[in-house]
Amino acid sequence: MAIWWSFLVVEMVQLVFVQALVRRRHIATLLLLPVFKGSYFCDLYAEKRPPGTCNGYFPPIWGWMLGDPHLKTLDGVSYTFNGLGEYTLVQVDDDFFKLQGRTARAITKNGTMSQATVFVAFAAKQQNSSTVQVKLTDDGTDYDVLVDGELFNKTFLDDQPFTPNGTNVSMSLKQEESTVGSGAKVRFVASFTSKMSISIGVAEKMLDVLFSAPEEFKGRVTGLLGFWDGDPTNDFKLPDGNIKQPTGDNFTDAEYFEFGQQWNISANQSIFWYEEGKSWSDYNDPTFEPLFLDELIDNYEREDPAYLSKVRSNCGDDQECLFDSLATEREEIGLLTRNSSTQIRQQQTDLGNFPPNVTIEGSSLLEVEVGKAVSLKLDATDPNPGDTITYMLADPVLGAHITQGKIIILHIQNILSTETWLQNRSNSDQIEANILFFLNRW
Structure with a gap:
């Protein structure tokens, strides 16, 4: 692949976002694709691999x-x-x-x-x-x-x-x-x-x-x-x-x-x-x-009030936990129900946390020159009320830093290619933008 690139002249770089949800992390990959003279190859690439986004995402x-x-x-x-x-x-x-x-x-x-x-x-x-x-x-x-x-x-x-x-x-x-x-x-x-x-x-x-x-x-x-x-x-x-x-x-x-x-x-x-x-x-x-909860409580109040008091202490206001502990006479069953229900609800809440919408301000074509700085501005909004968005570079990158939170200044060195990683966090979610440069100097 590297050899093939070496015979082509890069004029501009096109920005493409690809987003996906992987293990509760919202991943946004920002690709800077080389646009060759006449942009013919870029058009072919976009035809076969159209950019994907999280727009229209609904949690299961x-x-x-x-x-x-x-x-x-x-x-x-x-x-x-x-x-x-x-x-x-x-x-x-x-x-x-x-x-x-x-x-x-x-x-x-x-x-x-x-x-x-x-x-x-x-x-x-x-x-x-x-x-x-x-x-x-x-x-x-x-x-x-x-x-x-x-x-x-x-x-x-x-x-x-x-x-x-x-x-x-x-x-x-x-x-x-x-x-x-x-x-x-x-x-x-x-x-x-x-x-x-x-x-x-x-x-x-x-x-x-x-x-x-x-x-x-x-x-x-x-x-x-x-x-x-x-x-x-x-x-x-x-x-x-x-x-x-x-x-x-x-x-x-x-x-x-x-x-x-x-x-x-x-x-x-x-x-x-x-x-x-x-x-x-x-x-x-x-x-x-079956016996319903009120009937179970009445039975235990008469026959075993100590056990009823114990499971009420274990379960708090969780009626499902209380029912299972009384119906099976096993505290561990009630606790299993309570913990399982809590776990499932948390997983559903996580899935309902929508990814931020990230857009590139300005043209999707970015003109670059080896050895000179380039500015890239991203705008992000989070559809979940109360979620805050912050940006950071996940790893140190030579000549790259962030100013004003959303503007990324990248100094492109005199090399064939370089990678930088941008990480955007929204509460428990993470967005990583992987910025890839394929540049040749002629």
């Missing part, structure tokens, strides 16, 4: 469910549902995409069945894709992945994402720090061609799931994760299209349960694979009645 929208099922709809409404069976979590345009979940009764610290449930399996399918099913292993410490009913070897995912032939589903494993105790847990991620995805993890003998969808599906999603249209007041849309309303000012736990039961799937609607000798009827019990 998440809905999730964890613990003794606590759900957060795509419009941000939190509620608890303890049905026992298989349910539609997400349905897009009837049959375009489905995400279904299976629950089982939670086990108390004494090994008895509780009157609460946890998720033990999920299944997802898009039109023209394979069905991906994730189910808790018998010992509750891991999960198995099945593709169209066949056990999938997860070791294929150790190094990189993998798309089995004919499935139209990209699968990967993602390491993530545990929210309770030490070490890391491995989440399974399935991404579909629609850009919808699911992320599933295991902890304390139960599964949790995060569902993500792009904005284009707004107004087309229903199920336990709610009717997604940006309006949280109509989230509880029933399969018949009606919106369930509370009898009072707010929904009661019993009313949430009534809503959830409406999304209980039939045998014909199920996309789950069933083991030999088992069927839909082995996993669904429409007669099951």
Whole structure:
């Protein structure tokens, strides 16, 4: 590449921004591309590699469910549902995409069945894709992945994402720090061609799931994760299209349960694979009645007020933590729910922190001459209120410095090429502008 450059005469340098979001860091690469005489080569380059920006970026929208099922709809409404069976979590345009979940009764610290449930399996399918099913292993410490009913070897995912032939589903494993105790847990991620995805993890003998969808599906999603249209007041849309309303000012736990039961799937609607000798009827019990939080509190006030006081101290005002600690008689389950929920909310907040908009003032063509100084002025605005933008050179560069915060003075030396790095920080975000010069002296 260096030899090829040496036969061309550089007249000007064109400025191009390329932006991307990588691991919570907003990266803006500022390329100074050589414009050759007649600008023919630059035009060809721009045709094949048009500049990309973060304009129009929307953070992915998440809905999730964890613990003794606590759900957060795509419009941000939190509620608890303890049905026992298989349910539609997400349905897009009837049959375009489905995400279904299976629950089982939670086990108390004494090994008895509780009157609460946890998720033990999920299944997802898009039109023209394979069905991906994730189910808790018998010992509750891991999960198995099945593709169209066949056990999938997860070791294929150790190094990189993998798309089995004919499935139209990209699968990967993602390491993530545990929210309770030490070490890391491995989440399974399935991404579909629609850009919808699911992320599933295991902890304390139960599964949790995060569902993500792009904005284009707004107004087309229903199920336990709610009717997604940006309006949280109509989230509880029933399969018949009606919106369930509370009898009072707010929904009661019993009313949430009534809503959830409406999304209980039939045998014909199920996309789950069933083991030999088992069927839909082995996993669904429409007669099951859970204990709601107020009932649990009443029971513990009578039978074990000391434990109730202890978990209230642990959980504070976190009702999900309180419910799980009481329903399972295990403090660690409540703490897991609280910490996991906090972690997910923080991740969603980070994704919602939009990158600053960086523009170059003046012409996008910068005339330069080897050995002489050149001035470059950048203007940046941050769409997130309260975020401040500062510039700095990440590494010392000979002859380069910043004045007045936004003007970069670069002294180009009598060399073939040089690199300088500019770093722009907006709160926890970082923007790095990589300024590359390809110059020849003739």
